[in-house]
Amino acid sequence: SQQGEEDPQALSIQEGENATMNCSYKTSINNLQWYRQNSGRGLVHLILIRSNEREKHSGRLRVTLDTSKKSSSLLITASRAADTASYFCATLTGANNLFFGTGTRLTVIP
């Protein structure tokens, strides 16, 4: 399947530290997205990286993509308590199917 899988499943860090989450997928992609979900809420689109890009930045977020390894990483620098959430990678299968991984649960301790 096209499923993305994140690791670690759970991550706990101190405020101010950096958090790195990884995602692996199985087939060729045109792009990969990262989403955030606060507990019991909908998902928020964070960043999209295209298959011809290797790195992309948005504020404190840095995403890398290695298509040869079929993997991506999301780095959150100088984490804050408000960054506590689950983070999902997603890839498009077919024209309309966005396939989500199982997510990394990030806890930032104040």
Next chain:
Amino acid sequence: SQTIHQWPATLVQPVGSPLSLECTVEGTSNPNLYWYRQAAGRGLQLLFYSVGIGQISSEVPQNLSASRPQDRQFILSSKKLLLSDSGFYLCAWSQTGMADTQYFGPGTRLTVL
């Protein structure tokens, strides 16, 4: 700006009862619309998507159905709920041809007892 609404926010229903969850989008026209289900502590599972009025694609055979009676309205239904239908249901929209960037509603927490 575009907004997406879902209701109800929470719902507790007995096994065998019907279900109707509604999703509406404002501020855009002819969006793609999606229904997802998220089990506790899990990723999202795409249930249905629609590229236009009356056009529904089902991704997972199950006890649920979807309808799109208006351009910006998407309804998830069931005639008889099962215990396994419990979960967090999320509606999302995207611009036509841009399914890789989806915008999610706040979700409905469904508990079937």
